[in-house]
Amino acid sequence: MATDTTTATTREPRRPVLSRLLRDRRARFALPVLAAVTLAAAASPLLDTRSRATDTDRLLSGPGAAHPLGTDELGRDVLARIVDGAGVTVVVATVAVGAALVLGTLLGLFAGYRGGWLDALLMRAVDGLLAFPLLVLALTVVAALGPGLRNALIAIAVVTTPRFARVVRGEVLSLRTREWVSAAHIVGVPTWALLRRHLLPHLAGTLGVFAALQASTAIIAEASLSFLGLGVQPPQASWGAMVAAGTDHLDASWSLSVFPGLAILLTIAAFNLLADALRDALDAHRPDLDPGR
Amino acid sequence: MIGYLVRRIAQLIPVLFIVSVVLFLLLRLLPGDPTAEILGQEASAADRAALRADLGLDAPLWQQFLDWIGGVLTGDLGRSWLTDEPVASVIVDRLPATVELGLIALLLAVAIGIPAGVLAAVRRRTATDSALTGLGVLALSTPHFYLAALLIGVFAIWLRLVPPSGYVAFTEDPVGNLVRMVLPAVTVGSTVVAVVLRQTRGSLLAALGEDYIRTAEATGLRRRRIVTVYALRNAMVPVVTVTALQIGALMSATVVTETIFTLPGMGTLIVNGIFSRDLPVVQGAVLVVVTFVLLVNLVTDLVYAWLDPRITY
Numbered sequence: 001m002a003t004d005t006t007t008a009t010t011r012e013p014r015r016p017v018l019s020r021l022l023r024d025r026r027a028r029f030a031l032p033v034l035a036a037v038t039l040a041a042a043a044s045p046l047l048d049t050r051s052r053a054t055d056t057d058r059l060l061s062g063p064g065a066a067h068p069l070g071t072d073e074l075g076r077d078v079l080a081r082i083v084d085g086a087g088v089t090v091v092v093a094t095v096a097v098g099a100a101l102v103l104g105t106l107l108g109l110f111a112g113y114r115g116g117w118l119d120a121l122l123m124r125a126v127d128g129l130l131a132f133p134l135l136v137l138a139l140t141v142v143a144a145l146g147p148g149l150r151n152a153l154i155a156i157a158v159v160t161t162p163r164f165a166r167v168v169r170g171e172v173l174s175l176r177t178r179e180w181v182s183a184a185h186i187v188g189v190p191t192w193a194l195l196r197r198h199l200l201p202h203l204a205g206t207l208g209v210f211a212a213l214q215a216s217t218a219i220i221a222e223a224s225l226s227f228l229g230l231g232v233q234p235p236q237a238s239w240g241a242m243v244a245a246g247t248d249h250l251d252a253s254w255s256l257s258v259f260p261g262l263a264i265l266l267t268i269a270a271f272n273l274l275a276d277a278l279r280d281a282l283d284a285h286r287p288d289l290d291p292g293r
Numbered sequence: 294m295i296g297y298l299v300r301r302i303a304q305l306i307p308v309l310f311i312v313s314v315v316l317f318l319l320l321r322l323l324p325g326d327p328t329a330e331i332l333g334q335e336a337s338a339a340d341r342a343a344l345r346a347d348l349g350l351d352a353p354l355w356q357q358f359l360d361w362i363g364g365v366l367t368g369d370l371g372r373s374w375l376t377d378e379p380v381a382s383v384i385v386d387r388l389p390a391t392v393e394l395g396l397i398a399l400l401l402a403v404a405i406g407i408p409a410g411v412l413a414a415v416r417r418r419t420a421t422d423s424a425l426t427g428l429g430v431l432a433l434s435t436p437h438f439y440l441a442a443l444l445i446g447v448f449a450i451w452l453r454l455v456p457p458s459g460y461v462a463f464t465e466d467p468v469g470n471l472v473r474m475v476l477p478a479v480t481v482g483s484t485v486v487a488v489v490l491r492q493t494r495g496s497l498l499a500a501l502g503e504d505y506i507r508t509a510e511a512t513g514l515r516r517r518r519i520v521t522v523y524a525l526r527n528a529m530v531p532v533v534t535v536t537a538l539q540i541g542a543l544m545s546a547t548v549v550t551e552t553i554f555t556l557p558g559m560g561t562l563i564v565n566g567i568f569s570r571d572l573p574v575v576q577g578a579v580l581v582v583v584t585f586v587l588l589v590n591l592v593t594d595l596v597y598a599w600l601d602p603r604i605t606y
Contacts, residue, residue: 128311131583135545136563140579143567144322220436224549227438228564240438247442247553250457251450258446261439269434 017205020281026273027281033270037263040086052080052237060253069259072242073249078256082263084237088149089267092222093215096156101211103157104164105203109195111165112172123169126162134159138221142230149238152231156218167210171203205282212275216268223264239264297598301591312583313365317358320572331374348374361576370577375569380577383562387578390460391551391558395543397474398482403536406486410493410532415520417498425490432487437546441480441553448476458555477554481546485539492535496528503527530600537593541586 021027055075063070069078107126111119129137141155175181176199184194223240225231232238239260246257328341328350345351349360364371370380413425449457455472463470500506501524509519548560555561559578566575 124307124311127308128315131308131312131587132315132579133541133544133548133582133586135548136579136582139548139563139567140316140319140575143575144319216434223436224438224545227436227549228552230567240436243436243439243442247438247445250442250446254446254451257439257442261436261442264439265431265435268436269430272430272434 017278017281021277024277024281027277030270030274030277033266034274037086037267037270038090040083041090044083044087047080047083052076052084060249060256062253062255070253070255072256073245078242078259081237081242082239082260085239085242085260085263088222088226088232088236088238089219089264091149092153092156092218093271096153096222097160097211097215097218099153099157100160100164100214101207104161104166105168105200105207107161107165108168108170109172109199112169113176113191113195113199119169122165126165129159129162130166132159134217135221135224138225139228139230142225147230147233149232149236152222152225155225156221159221160214160218163214164207164210167206168203171206172199175199175202205278209275209279209282212271212278216271216275219264219268219271294598298595301594305587305591308587309584312587313362313580314358316576316579316583317361320576321354321357365580370580371573373571373574375571375574380573383574384559384578384581387557387559387562389462390556391547391560393463393470393474394477394481394547394551394556394558395540397478398480398485398543398546399536401478401482402485402489402539405482406489407493407532409486410490411497411520411525413490413494414497414501422494426494429487429490432483435483437480437483437549438553440483441476441550444476444480445553458553460554460556473554477550477556480550480553481543484542484546485536488539489532489536492532493528496531497524500524500528530597533600534593534597537589537596540589544582544586 022031053076055071058067058071058075060073061067061071067077067079069082072078072081107122111122132140137159138152138155141158142151145151145154181194181198184198189198222231223238223243226238226240227244229241229244232241234241242260243257243264246253246260249256328344328348329336332340332344342351349357352360361371368381370384372379373383376383409425413422416422445457448454455476459473461469461473497520501520503524506519506524509523514523544559547558548563550556551558551560552564559582562578563575563582565571566578
């Protein structure tokens with residue numbers, strides 16, 4: 001491949017994944033955004049509590065010096081509420097997606113490696129769950145458990161787990177036939193160790209990309225549930241609920257739903273772009289779709 | 294082909310069965326006593342017990358499930374606990390708004406997404422490509438309820454071009470209906486447009502890299518003809534599939550969008566059913582939505598197999 005040797009010096013395919021990722025423009029946007037959201041979530045308990053207090057003298061004021069992003073329908077500072085809401089978003093992306101990642105990976109590993117009737121049974125259950133449109137299933141789970149953040153997290157974990165299981169199983173099915181897996185099996189490596197030490201490391205890249213994508217989906221789902229009034233309950237701040245409050249006062253204050261919505265949009269875009277950048281960074285030798293002209 | 298069709302339909306049955314079990318069990322987890330919701334908290338224990346018997350809630354779970362599934366198979370989805378109307382007829386009333394919303398959104402997405410995707414592919418690695426691809430990422434990252442709020446703010450409240458919400462049936466007032474459908478359809482279509490754009494760009498670029506395109510170029514055909522006639526035709530097959538597979542996402546989007554624009558569709562039916570704990574309505578509506586999604590996926594696979602003669606079944 002003559003063309004590859006000439007581009008190799010600029011592309012440096014041997015660079016470790018992290019440094020390739022850090023040189024990617026999409027990651028350079030995504031990582032600071034996600035760091036800011038995490039920082040906001042960590043900092044919110046330290047914030048001056050007066051700014052979140054309700055104040056009838058400053059209802060629905062637009063952005064100004066005292067309140068950079070204005071105040072809401074109860075006179076609370078919108079910026080402070082957005083900082084508070086960051087916590088919910090971080091919890092959704094870590095706890096709900098994390099639980100789905102662990103559970104889905106275990107199910108997928110097990111089903112894919114064991115095969116047979118267990119695999120068939122698990123995969124039919126996965127098919128059944130995946131047949132539900134995501135938000136419709138999340139709504140059904142919330143209908144069963146009742147509204148609230150904890151139940152919204154459970155709902156999101158329930159809708160996300162089968163997606164991880166499906167992806168992991170697919171990867172395991174293709175890895176299972178490789179020679180080094182058979183070799184490990186023949187020399188007597190126990191199944192559990194084989195899965196953990198030999199198969200799991202190969203899944204890390206795929207799982208990283210998929211988790212970033214699922215985090216963006218999960219954040220949309222939580223925000224949508226909270227927007228509908230079925231997720232985070234007042235007075236706790238959630239970006240989705242803030243947009244909902246804003247839509248009730250669109251004629252009085254344009255800014256009320258704009259800023260929390262922007263926070264959601266930036267976070268979701270960051271996860272989507274991070275997933276794209278990570279995929280490319282992991283996959284330096286991927287044949288380009290470029291026709292090469 | 295017939296064998297394939299039969300096999301695919303046979304595969305659908307266990308999935309539908311699992312869907313109905315999951316749905317039934319989930320909704321039976323519902324905390325609280327539904328009879329208290331219907332009769333009010335001060336109803337006597339005897340009244341509530343009578344209602345429980347009336348609604349069949351005192352039967353064992355498996356029997357309740359068999360009763361429900363037996364009804365479903367004969368087209369009887371039970372009665373609303375709130376209004377006592379047959380659930381099936383409530384759903385039939387609600388379907389037109391959702392179907393119309395979904396169809397207009399899909400039309401918009403295809404009408405904008407395919408040309409935009411072709412443009413991005415043809416102008417690959419130019420400012421046009423970056424702008425279109427960037428817009429796609431933006432559309433995929435914007436939650437539907439946020440886009441809806443922005444659209445209402447700009448077009449209904451600031452510019453006063455359309456009413457902020459509400460619905461009139463197409464048969465009553467076609468113009469009024471379409472005017473009120475524009476913003477909801479743009480909202481629902483926004484993510485589909487992005488998916489169509491991405492897929493069109495990707496598969497057109499792949500098609501342009503094929504040998505037969507080089508041959509066509511060698512014969513001196515015009516670029517425009519090569520793109521539209523030779524490459525695009527082959528590139529469209531995955532676009533059709535990916536678009537049709539968006540049907541699930543489309544249904545999720547309509548739930549939120551109908552609620553914001555107060556459209557009397559399946560989405561508002563489900564959401565209101567959850568708030569009022571009207572179990573049979575939620576159960577029936579969700580089952581209809583899921584069945585619809587599964588059927589569309591089935592038809593997509595069949596169309597795909599029919600479009601691409603290389604697929605064997």
